[in-house]
Amino acid sequence: MxxxxxxxxxxxxxxxxxLMGAYTRLSDAGLGCPDWPGCYGMLKVPxxxxxxxxxxxxxxGHEVEPKKAWLEMIHRYIAGALGLLVLLIFILCLKKDEAPKKLPGLIALLIVFQAALGMWTVTMKLMPVVxxxxxxxxxxxxALLLLLYLRTKPLRIxxxxxxxxxxxxxxxxxLGVLILQIIIGGWTSSNYAALACTTLPICEGDWYNNLKLxxxxxxxxxxxxxYEFGVLDYASRMTIHVVHRFWAVVTxxxxxxxxxxxxxxxxxSLLKRSALLLVLLVCLQVALGISNVVLHLPLGVAVSHNAGAALLLLNLVFINYALWRKA
Known part of the structure; x- marks a missing residue:
């Protein structure tokens, strides 16, 4: 191939x-298996x-919850398969003289670090920063995989x-503004702050005087x-949520x-289509964000919000590549 x-x-x-990781996290299944890489010391759910x-x-003292445990293990299985795909890409790039070398190497290092973060997520009991x-x-x-793909398919604009x-x-x-918004979104999710505000457009009550940045x-x-279900007080979670909303407007x-x-x-015409796609994705992402608040974080909408962020990132990576390459 x-x-x-x-x-x-x-x-x-x-x-x-x-998306599977988001589904697992939002289903509160991140500790469905208390060890890593197996589940209760086994390769499948006992x-x-x-x-x-x-x-x-x-x-x-632990009780096996099959649904949560299987969600966690399926996520690990497909993440392991992804690691093998990345390794294969790295090997193929090394073998082909015309293929990039540094970027595949960086991607290979990143997938190893991702595996370590997956382990620490469990062993550190869902510590938010991890x-x-x-x-x-x-x-x-x-994003780096898309960049590598674009490097192998030169564009002429x-x-x-x-x-x-x-x-x-x-x-x-x-691109920097979007990356910061994704980071804030990750911090919102990892601290269980997605429902800290349940009204629109900003937050209920005297939110301004309760900010704890x-x-x-x-x-x-x-x-x-x-750290499951969060350890911060309400005011801190509300602050995270409000910042996520404000930066969403800026983004x-x-x-x-x-x-x-x-x-x-x-x-x-390619860049014009990318611009139209960007508008569509932003509108969709805003609608999903509002739906998360109004509908109290339904699982399907919350996972779709993660997908929207990923697609926005890919679109902006493509636009930046097309413009900066000056092909």
Whole structure:
């Protein structure tokens, strides 16, 4: 199989892993298996009588919850398969003289670090900074895979030089703004702050006088037996949620402006379609964010919100690549 074809498969597979991770996290199944990489010391979820007896002997006080445990293990299985795909891409790139070398190496290192973060997520009992880092690692992985795919499929954009001089800096700023919003979203999710505000457009009550920025964004939250369901007080969670909403407004405005300028100035039909897709994705993401609040975080909507963020990131990576390459 050619490297570009394998990369396309791997990008889709990475998106599935990200969504499965989000589904597992939002189903409160992140500690469905209290150990790593197996589940209660086994390669599958224990279900037989002798297996459950072994669990009681090895993990006293723990009760196997099959649904949560299987969600966690399926996530680990497909993440392991993704690791093998990344390794295969790395090997193929090393063998082909014309293929990039540094970027595949970086991606291979990232997948190893992602595995470590997956382990620490469990062993550190869902410590928010680790959970958020694991989420950001997944988004970084899919972005780098797309970048590698684009490196193997050179683009030719009509009038590219003129567009790049005008819009490339704006596109890069927008990418940074979006990345920060994804990080804040990860912090919101890992601290169980998604439902800290249940009214629109901002938050209920005297929210302004209850903001606790220092406590809300402090990665060091003390020692706890578990961080499941969060350890921050309401005011801190509310602060995280409010910041996520405010920065979402900034992000949407910036991305709409980029899309407008790109559609207005670009001579490339490909970039014009990318601009229209950007508008569509931003509108969809805003609608999903509002739905999460109004409908009290339904699982399908919350997972779709993660998917929307990933697709926005991929679209902006493509736009930046097209503009900065000046092909």
């Amino acid at each position: 050619q490297i570009p074809s394998l990369l396309k498969i791997t990008i889709i597979f990475t998106l599935c892993v990200i 279900s037989q009588a002798h297996e459950l007896s072994q669990v009681q002997a090895t993990f006293p 959970v958020m880092s694991h989420l950001i690692g997944g988004f970084s992985l899919i 009509p009038g590219g030089d003129a567009i790049a001089r005008k819009l490339a800096p704006l596109a890069l700023i927008c 220092a406590q809300a964004f402090n990665p060091f939250q003390g020692e706890h037996d578990t 949407a405005a910036m991305l709409f402006w980029l899309a407008f300028k790109l559609y207005q100035q670009s001579q490339s």
